[in-house]
Amino acid sequence: MEDERSVVELMRSMGLADEDVARVSRLWGKSAARNDGRTHLLLGHLLDTAAVAGVMWDWYVSAAFRRRLDEVSGGRGRVWFMWVCGIHDCGKACPAFQAMDAAEAAPVLAAGLSLGRLPGGRQKRWRHDVAGAVLLMPRLVAEWGGEEAAGWVWPLVAGHHGAFPSIAALRPPRGAQGEGAAWEEVQRGVVDVFTRAVGFEDLADVRPVQSLRKAEQLALSGLIVMADWIASDSSQFPGLADADQISFAGARHRAEAAWERLRLRGGWRDLPLPEDPLAPLTHRLGVQPRASQRELVERAWSMPSPGLLVVEAPMGEGKTKAALAAAEVLAARFGLDGVFVAMPTQATSDPMYEQVLRWVRTFDPELEPQVALLHGRRRFNAWWRAIWDGNPRPDDDGCGDGDHHRAAGMADDDFGAIDEDADYDMAPAQPATERAVDPATDGPAYWFLGDKRGLLTAFAVGTVDHLLHAATRTKHVMLRFAGLAGKVVVVDEVHAADVYMRQFLVEALRWLGQAGTPVVLLSATLPPAQRQRFVDAYLSGALGTADVRKPVPAPAGYPCVTVAFGVNGRAVTETSAEAVKSWRESVPVRLGWLPDTDPGGARVAAAVRDATVGGGVVLVVVNQVDRAQAIYRDLRDGGFDGALHLLHARLCAAHRAVRTAECLHLMGPEAGEERPERMVVIATQLAEQSFDVDADVLITDLAPTDLLLQRIGRLHRHSGTRRPTAHQAPKVLVTGVAQGPDGAPQFLPASKHIYGEWSLLRAVALVSEAAGTFAAADAGKGEAAGWSIPDDVPGLVARAYGDTGLCPAGWHEAGAWERCQAKERQRENNAEQYLLCRRREWAFTTLEGLHYAGSRAASEEQLDAVVRDGDPSVEVVVIRRASGGYRAVDGTWLGVHGEVDDDEATDRLLGGLVRLPPTLTDAAQTELTPLSGWADRPWLRYRRALVLDEGQSRLLGANRVSYDDVLGLVVKREAR
Template structure:
């Protein structure tokens, strides 16, 4: 074998095996995965820029483990070290070994020092992208690197080995270029690409160790077939059908309103950002999928990623998207549900258990087990459904956050209910969209009640243009943006007007009086499906209890303060009894909190709602007469209950701007009906506008101005955190704290105070979960979310990884506790605080 002097450093013929340095083979496996993936995905190649940058990407992928060319790393496997250097004196091995040696940061620093460069130049940035493959961007220091660590002869041999690896990489991937180094910065996607390729190449199922007798130039082609198999079996690559538009995905439906624009406008596919505003129930989800399918057919993205505000809404969307997946990806699309409790969704688990082993021709939606083996991978499937916090983490300095960003960049990102997020979350979402735009990604944002100011912000952030669709803007509206311009499209078919008869009643604490209770029961007795939507869990429990005492009609209760196991059961029953497949004319009453106001497909004849800000009220009213087939005659009707005071009492614990409540109440007291869709624009701009309403007290105006100032501060804080040089964990608890403003809810885990067992049927011993409670399924099924305001009481309880262990006394199917709070729980009512006089 003809070897140059440099290459001879990488060839260990002296061992008698004729083998090459083991660093070469894993590095070439990583390159093989990257090369085949880039070859199959034009969106990935586009994210990397010019074709010549693809060669540089492969060059640096090969160098991602450069820091392993250091005897301190090799000393972590003494048997291997003795095999590599059988004639060396290794008596001082313990002095060489270093637990603190991390080959990622070390590889970056050796790369710089070996070149004589110690500052941030462009090659440094490329190397930094691949050296971060173990998750942290904070790789600029390595305290043990500068001090002598081994005999000078060994240090010099390490240096020459690293140089030989770089020379080999140039020969393999840059044979025809005269460039010493790239002259432009690396794409952000290189960080995530390297991490994922490294994960796959490290899997011995796909890349088993083989006798390393092949030369590096011959070895790489021999591993390309394994790379193809790995990319397919782990669920990262699937062929697309080419079906697109409403006719392709929903052939039995006649497009209407915003759906017609999304399917027919000739210029829409040229856009990269679409903001769809249309009433609740108007088919925005189908319109978004129609547009996304066009972008997939044009090879502008590899996947679709749907982000929703809550786990419940994500679960509901997951069920809908399973039906679409086989149409977009006929060879078994990987549909991934990605949120903190996705493993408890039975539909998702059935896909995971099927894996990607089923025949491709069956066209069923599946989910590769590889994609679900860790949260970092969960967004890499062909169709992903997640909560928004999983998306926002990509903008934050969390470990492997760049893998999330990389996954998003490959996708058509669809964000639902964009009106539902506060200024802090909007700040993070703006940063996510900025990353997505830079990567050449496509995004679709959906809302029924978006403020005009927020729409203009979204468009301006995408292309820097100050544009307005008009004052007032038309509605429904499809706003489109490219890097150069923004434009606005209005459906050519008139949106049907919808009138909701509305009345308002001031009552103490916004609770029903006897006449309201009697009216609710009378409606249900006539066969109506009635909703009572409360702002506070305590109120919902009290109202449901009162109704159950006054009637034998079915009264259901739905809120967030249940164990996960009970809440899942109740949610399924609510969708069955109040969803589109319910039986009309069977009177029953649902008392619920905010869990019923967004994304769940529920339908009611009559509604009673406690006062809330106008955009949220419109979301609730959107659940009236949602499916026309269930309503033969009559108009939707609603009663709003409002506190008589201007500070609105406990309701401001939920909605921290009393001015929004005051203005909404003022508008409601001046009308007997609300005309949609016109009200979406008119009412929301009045309530959220800077100008005071007629007759508005100065104190209310001051409250609104103070709230606006706080919102600006929260938005700024989000941008500061996004750009900070931190290195944070992405655990579920930390994720909730990082992606939401203010204190997040707390988690109670009840256990039997006498037996020291959890309350599951198996009676899991408390001691069995103390070490790592979050890894135990029973903990997640039995835990209960409670308000952050309870923190002062729960501080007295034992706290393990965010789970507050609560000793209780069991009582039938429920339980009670007296310390640190008087509490009781039942599967029907959920968790409630007990007043001491009871």
């Protein structure tokens, strides 16, 4: 068979001159110096990559994308996919690349190819990715009959190292690309023999019959990078320095063996349609469908094409389970291969990960290792650790202490090895771990743990940042987008994105709409204007039009489901035609005021004591860590008689995880008889969403109305919970606000800084309608009135963010609105410079120039800074100085220089991770460094150590910083 012939034999059969055969056979692709001591010839790497692409087609690429590539290629999708992946490195057939390694260049020179005089300096280096585009483009234009097809294919080659250049960049320095007949014949030979080897007659035969849409091109580019990185793993693809040993059949055998050893695979692989329309709920998830859940699944069945579903339903309604059921339907109907669930925080990602694990297991237990948890503290999740370490699973509740789950071999999770491509400042091509893999045993694919690869797993749960990263003009964005494009994307608590983050969410929806990726958005408190904007963004992508305005019909009630999709070139939006009944009756919630703007919160502590006189569980949610600590101190030092818990973002990772699990255990749906008679949880915004606890009384700092309603969602949340007689009706006390001298509200400075004045003023106005004025003299008079939850939720949110004035004239609402708008416009402008595609570029049909003036962000922290507009902050490891060395925050001995001997000690050390407040960022970056003993530990070598003296504190900038095991990080301004 032709594919079994060596490339040398193939070249001769194609009529290449002997000297050209010899020259093509000497071109190197991977140098011995950076390829485990073995040279790998260029044709070998091109065929290896094509062969990997073939295996990806068979076992990884979604059915939907396979269909699109079949359409584009005239029914030859598999071989066309192999060709476009393998041709990526053809630009290495030029003097600029071949001269990079003197030892490898010697045989090239000996074959009669001149390398000439090349420009010096890194900045003038001619990159082989761009060289490939220059090499191919004139031939594609000539042999494909014009620029249309060539115009979208060449950027795939030029961008395979993570950034798409503009056409102006395709101007090689003199001599870098190769001049003269010899180089021309060699470059033509490389392309022609590779093209023939993978199965085409010639380059003209490769011509696509139609174009991919731009978002589909981006997804394809990511798959090209994936194939390249796998084929660049020298441990799986040893170098071949003899062209007589290189054939496509050999490359295929190598690729199949590597795929099996690396345990790579896709997800559902042509998921069958459920026989019963509601089986994804009843059989798969074991729930008796509520009306709102049934509505969502039925909508997923009825959509004629992939689209957007926006689910608005009360807290505790079961939205996420319904979304998973809808995802199964959408995937089966439209040929998707997996699911990504985006959560607002790391803390909310962990329980969702465990839920998705159980769900995926019902399809096939072997899919369990294909579920990724994507956030920086995943190593503290007992389920993730057990799966990726190959240890016994925790109990089904996922709440094990995790002490026995070791991380052997996992230290390189976020840091990859480097190959040739480091010369171009590109991402590593090697897997991120050196763990030996036994192909005879089932287990996870450690390759996916490498940098930028997490979304490529079939199923993933992580923070919403990972979705937003895929909408940024940053390097290797194509890998992130490729990981989304073959999945159903679910975004929980979508209202939590602020105006800055929302720019990236809208951009992501536009690209996903164009890629034909179904998206499900979930919220209990979504302002109508945001719903409309999300719909318009998705439809603009689906229809390929920059600005679509398709008014969403007013929902008939609450809960509701909004559907948007494009069909036959037109936009369609629908909402629930009839009111969907919530699973529980609406309950009146009494609201009262507790005027207080003292950061110390003494009045709040006193109110807690009053509320728990006869027992009860009280949740206190405040807007500032210092205030939470002060209230806790007041209660603790005052001898509060009951369980007392403090939960905030300045707790180290280990303490925060334990406390969150304990609160969920004592106040969650399964608490039962273990629910304490008297307990208080003092928390910051961590308790605002996806925190499934049930409080008898809520005391909360004022927040914007939608967030206030989210906090109320933790109140009387579970049916059947036993409560003291005094707390049979849910009650909320709103604090953090008081009457100013002019009669207008005064807010805590922290609240005003976080949320802005306008949204707080309107929240005061709406609460006042139910609880009376917030003036101290009238505090509590409005407790008999209240809100009916959940019936009042959509109306309150709509009014809070509407354009009708709510506040008395003396509150100066108009001025606050103008300031709010000005700030939001500025934040939108700040975000626009990092968006994946500028508005004026949306009509462009190719990826050419996509990365013009893009962000250089590379690390996860840098990417987080791109998609979040808050003040920059730094994560550090709390270390205690001890006699003769150091100890971890839990007392584990570290050694004289902070050394750790094993992964268990590393785990305990990293349990001391804590994020500093932004006010300490500059000082931390200047004064804090890793301990010298961490240099050889990949998990630690880039971590800053916050070393506390024997008095358990230290000076950091102008602040005294200490860590208390109960209070967490305590920051005090030093007196001057």
